[in-house]
Amino acid sequence: MQHKDRREFLGLGAALIASAALSSNLKASEHDHTAHGGIKRQLTFVNNPKRVLSPATIITPPEGKNYNPVVTLNGWSLPYEMKEGVKEFHIIAEPVVREFAPGMVVNCWGYNGTSPGPTIEAVEGDRVRLIVTNKLPEHTTIHWHGLILPNGMDGVGGLTQSAIATGETYVYEFTLRQSGTFMYHPHADEMVQMAMGMMGMFIIHPKKPQEHRVDRDFCFLLSSYDVAPGTYTPNPSTMTEFNLWSFNSRVFPGIDSMNVRVGDRVRIRVGNLTMTNHPIHMHGHPFEVTCTDGGWVPKNARWPEVTIDIGVGQVRAFEFVATQEGDWSFHCHKSHHTMGPMGHSVPNMLGVKQDDLTEKISDLMPEYMYMPMGKNGMAEMQDMADMGMALPENTLPMMSGQGPFGPIEMGGMFTLVKVRANQPKRDYSDPGWYNHPQGSVARKL
Amino acid sequence: MRKVVVFSFAAAVLFSGCSTLSQSDVFDSMNQMTSSKGSGELTWIKSAKEEEAVRSEVERLLKEPLSEENAVRITLINNRALQQTYEQIGISQSDLVQAGLMSNPLLGYSIGRGGGIRQSGVTLELAFLDLLWIPLRRELGGLALEETKLSVGDTVLQTLRDAKKRYIDARVAEESVRLNDDVLKSHEVSLQLATRQYTAGNLSKRDVLKIQDEYAHARLESIRLNRESAIAREALNKLLGIYGGQTYYTLSKEPLSLGNQPRENGALERIALKHRLDFASAQKRVEYAAKEAGYSKKTALLDEVTVELGSEKSTGESRINSIGVKIPIPIFDMGQGRLSRTQSLYNQSVQNLVSLAVNIRSEVREAYATARYNYDMASEYQNSIAINRDILEQTQLYYNGMLDGIYELLGDQRRYRDTKIESLKAIGEYQKAQADLIYTLGGENNATQR
Ligand SMILES: [Cu+2]
Numbered sequence: 056m057q058h059k060d061r062r063e064f065l066g067l068g069a070a071l072i073a074s075a076a077l078s079s080n081l082k083a084s085e086h087d088h089t090a091h092g093g094i095k096r097q098l099t100f101v102n103n104p105k106r107v108l109s110p111a112t113i114i115t116p117p118e119g120k121n122y123n124p125v126v127t128l129n130g131w132s133l134p135y136e137m138k139e140g141v142k143e144f145h146i147i148a149e150p151v152v153r154e155f156a157p158g159m160v161v162n163c164w165g166y167n168g169t170s171p172g173p174t175i176e177a178v179e180g181d182r183v184r185l186i187v188t189n190k191l192p193e194h195t196t197i198h199w200h201g202l203i204l205p206n207g208m209d210g211v212g213g214l215t216q217s218a219i220a221t222g223e224t225y226v227y228e229f230t231l232r233q234s235g236t237f238m239y240h241p242h243a244d245e246m247v248q249m250a251m252g253m254m255g256m257f258i259i260h261p262k263k264p265q266e267h268r269v270d271r272d273f274c275f276l277l278s279s280y281d282v283a284p285g286t287y288t289p290n291p292s293t294m295t296e297f298n299l300w301s302f303n304s305r306v307f308p309g310i311d312s313m314n315v316r317v318g319d320r321v322r323i324r325v326g327n328l329t330m331t332n333h334p335i336h337m338h339g340h341p342f343e344v345t346c347t348d349g350g351w352v353p354k355n356a357r358w359p360e361v362t363i364d365i366g367v368g369q370v371r372a373f374e375f376v377a378t379q380e381g382d383w384s385f386h387c388h389k390s391h392h393t394m395g396p397m398g399h400s401v402p403n404m405l406g407v408k409q410d411d412l413t414e415k416i417s418d419l420m421p422e423y424m425y426m427p428m429g430k431n432g433m434a435e436m437q438d439m440a441d442m443g444m445a446l447p448e449n450t451l452p453m454m455s456g457q458g459p460f461g462p463i464e465m466g467g468m469f470t471l472v473k474v475r476a477n478q479p480k481r482d483y484s485d486p487g488w489y490n491h492p493q494g495s496v497a498r499k500l
Numbered sequence: 501m502r503k504v505v506v507f508s509f510a511a512a513v514l515f516s517g518c519s520t521l522s523q524s525d526v527f528d529s530m531n532q533m534t535s536s537k538g539s540g541e542l543t544w545i546k547s548a549k550e551e552e553a554v555r556s557e558v559e560r561l562l563k564e565p566l567s568e569e570n571a572v573r574i575t576l577i578n579n580r581a582l583q584q585t586y587e588q589i590g591i592s593q594s595d596l597v598q599a600g601l602m603s604n605p606l607l608g609y610s611i612g613r614g615g616g617i618r619q620s621g622v623t624l625e626l627a628f629l630d631l632l633w634i635p636l637r638r639e640l641g642g643l644a645l646e647e648t649k650l651s652v653g654d655t656v657l658q659t660l661r662d663a664k665k666r667y668i669d670a671r672v673a674e675e676s677v678r679l680n681d682d683v684l685k686s687h688e689v690s691l692q693l694a695t696r697q698y699t700a701g702n703l704s705k706r707d708v709l710k711i712q713d714e715y716a717h718a719r720l721e722s723i724r725l726n727r728e729s730a731i732a733r734e735a736l737n738k739l740l741g742i743y744g745g746q747t748y749y750t751l752s753k754e755p756l757s758l759g760n761q762p763r764e765n766g767a768l769e770r771i772a773l774k775h776r777l778d779f780a781s782a783q784k785r786v787e788y789a790a791k792e793a794g795y796s797k798k799t800a801l802l803d804e805v806t807v808e809l810g811s812e813k814s815t816g817e818s819r820i821n822s823i824g825v826k827i828p829i830p831i832f833d834m835g836q837g838r839l840s841r842t843q844s845l846y847n848q849s850v851q852n853l854v855s856l857a858v859n860i861r862s863e864v865r866e867a868y869a870t871a872r873y874n875y876d877m878a879s880e881y882q883n884s885i886a887i888n889r890d891i892l893e894q895t896q897l898y899y900n901g902m903l904d905g906i907y908e909l910l911g912d913q914r915r916y917r918d919t920k921i922e923s924l925k926a927i928g929e930y931q932k933a934q935a936d937l938i939y940t941l942g943g944e945n946n947a948t949q950r
Binding site (some may be wrong): 283285325396397398400401402403404405406407408409412416418419420423426427428429433436439444445446447450452453 | 685686688689692693696697700701702703799819893894896897898899900901902903904905906907909910913
């Protein structure tokens, strides 16, 4: 299993080029000599990104790796080399294509072939050297969000350094003086670069491995995008009307579930680089917030929660002991954030009878299977999705995802925590749907 | 004496009677000429029998949905304005007959009495030189008839062109009404939905009223199109020459198609001058004027030469036969008035011909350019239709995903229909331009000729 994952990881660089030609009717004008042969979209797809689980344990050298690596949802940790006692990481800022869920890809900007970029993992006290090459079409910098470091390493373009121009490579080097959960992101043309998906997590493990030890350690970033239906590139000037709300730039059902074993102490680290707060809610277990980007919360200051609001630019890590077997929902509690793209100005048809007009409307569009919608709510959207109703190119249904009992009617910031008694230690693979003990499922009277 | 008189009469009858074309010969020859230019068989209604034949043919053709071909056919046999011009042929032909007749001889008889003497005399005066001028006059008459035939032929082709154009107008107008019915229906559905949304508490009164207003405007547009259709149909009816129950015909629903692009042709001006009947008619007029001027010159002085035969008898004396000639003395009228008049007429006809040529050359260039650009516009609309169909298809996808609402879907459906109406009008404009071009080039098939 692990070997297979590794092969797939190594295959990540081998992107395949696909060109999606638009409808043949969209002919380039005769007079436009640059556009002969029609308009084509050049897209680079990552091979089967859903299967890329964190291979950190395999690829980082054993030297200096005295920690329990984190698992990045649908991501991986950046490998490093030891150079005279310094952990050297190579980071390339570049345009990438991210598959948000099967059937939808987005032209992002990211790091090392992915958005968000790979997770940087190191240990408190390490000296790290981060060699950053800019392959973006514009200048950038990297800011190490939450880290204590020399001012000149803070990565604020214009303030603490010159911006890294296209094609240039800069070196950041400092000693890690804290442990906890942090992030990295650009501090140059931030609005565009973050809207395009430039961000990553920076995890610093405690010097003493037994401190803050957990059995499962998951991390991901909250990010949001405005990719208009039928398009591929996020609109970087959008401030509120996002239509893709994602965990690590993946949307349900295209997100890894967090698979744990009964009795595991589980930590989930969440960073928020969207432009709004997200009340992250977990079913089945109360948890305690144990860490913020300011550091570890003293044990006597922790309090129980089932929802933690993660503000803009904040990190929260929370922990619980998995005691309850089952498939537990884990999601943002803003209901729009568990939806895929939708029209915010569609007319309100709740309670409006339309089916008697169906024939009349169908007459006007004889080649089209018309279906009235919205009279009794929007759940029929899921039916439409199940029926495979065609949508605009590169557009996900507003809600989809099938559970063992039917449609889950969720999208966006939604995933599952799967707790199993028989999940082997260190095994992060998906155990499938929960097999409920007899008499433990709600039943129809 | 008797012999002379008999001879003169015989000669006059001989010259004027024979080899004159009949009216129907001339009409047949015109029929042949215009037929080859696309008109088909013409009918000249001259009797109740012909009238009845035309009437039943028109009835028969109006029973089936009216095609362009049949509209043209009905117009050419039934349009009374056109029939009226056929009579020009009759008039010219009669002029020609007249020109072939010698002036009637003047017979004079005198009787006198006095001093026991009784005298009687018989004179016969004959404008003798008429005998010489008759062939010339007949040549002129022939030219005039030829000119008339060409000119009437031109009217036939004009009428043919107009029938085509009015037919296209009527078709486009009627089809626009039909296409607009869908637009209207779509507005209706919008209003129905909006009213229900309002009733359910999901839409404000203001927003319903706005949608209601859009529907009202759609109805106005529908009325306007119906009015246009009625007007276009009447314009066609006039040309078809029909009235009453005959006007309840239906128009063919065969889709109006764009057809072929007008062929690039560098020789259009030459073709037009070669084939245009109005130009040929003007050429005949010049020929006529030239002949007439020459004739006037020859006859300036001698036109009124008269031969006079006389026979006189006085009582008791033997009869005296005499022969005399009357020649006008050119003191006052030396024919200069008539001469300069015909000279001016000739000059006028030449200038008219040149001016007509200039106009025809311009017309043909203009007609070609109009047809050419109308074709481009109409084919551009074909693209526009395809694009709008794709837009509608895309909006359907947005509707499926609840990314757009039903009003967008209906709106884009209307947009698609509107483009179809515009495209239809553009096709009509092109076909009318094509009819103009064909006429300008002097009839069918010349547009593609080299
Ligand atoms: Cu949220």
